[in-house]
Amino acid sequence: MQVCSGYASxxxxxxxxxxxxxxxxxxxxxxxxxxxxxxxxxxxxxxQMMNETDQAIERSKKVxxxxxxxxxxxxxxxxxxxxxxxxxxxxxxxxxxxxxxxSKLVKxxxxxxxxxxxxxxxxxxxxxxxxxxxxxxxxxxxxxxxPDIPGLAPPAMTRKLLWNPY
Numbered sequence: 001m002q003v004c005s006g007y008a009s010x011x012x013x014x015x016x017x018x019x020x021x022x023x024x025x026x027x028x029x030x031x032x033x034x035x036x037x038x039x040x041x042x043x044x045x046x047x048q049m050m051n052e053t054d055q056a057i058e059r060s061k062k063v064x065x066x067x068x069x070x071x072x073x074x075x076x077x078x079x080x081x082x083x084x085x086x087x088x089x090x091x092x093x094x095x096x097x098x099x100x101x102x103s104k105l106v107k108x109x110x111x112x113x114x115x116x117x118x119x120x121x122x123x124x125x126x127x128x129x130x131x132x133x134x135x136x137x138x139x140x141x142x143x144x145x146x147p148d149i150p151g152l153a154p155p156a157m158t159r160k161l162l163w164n165p166y
Contacts, residue, residue, distance in 0.1 A: 037045065
């Protein structure tokens with residue numbers, strides 16, 4: 001039993017060294033304390049230290065488990081955010097394409113409107129000219145001071161038929 005108790009006290013000293021730090025003073029104090037204790041006290045002290053160590057291990061396990069949970073939640077949040085960013089990028093690309101297409105369409109419509117306005121302007125001028133000629137001819141039907149429109153045949157004074165039955 002003496003060999004076992006000496007071995008146990010030596011183990012207790014090493015445990016104290018492991019948990020308390022690398023100081024050499026503790027080893028000497030533990031040897032003095034261990035030599036003054038009975039076997040039952042040494043076993044009780046060893047059991048108490050093992051219980052404290054077990055509690056420290058359990059606390060460490062909880063911290064590790066909580067860290068794993070936080071890491072998992074963070075990974076899931078990052079994955080969701082990455083997918084959301086991917087969807088946003090796709091939507092932005094779609095919007096950019098739509099804006100380009102709309103810009104081309106607006107330019108084309110603008111050209112068509114400008115062309116239509118030019119044509120409408122010319123048509124209005126022609127209509128105004130025709131109305132002006134009609135008004136002038138109605139107001140002065142026999143006025144010789146109004147020159148004929150170039151390119152038009154002069155009005156026929158009398159009508160001649162090629163075939164005369166009489």
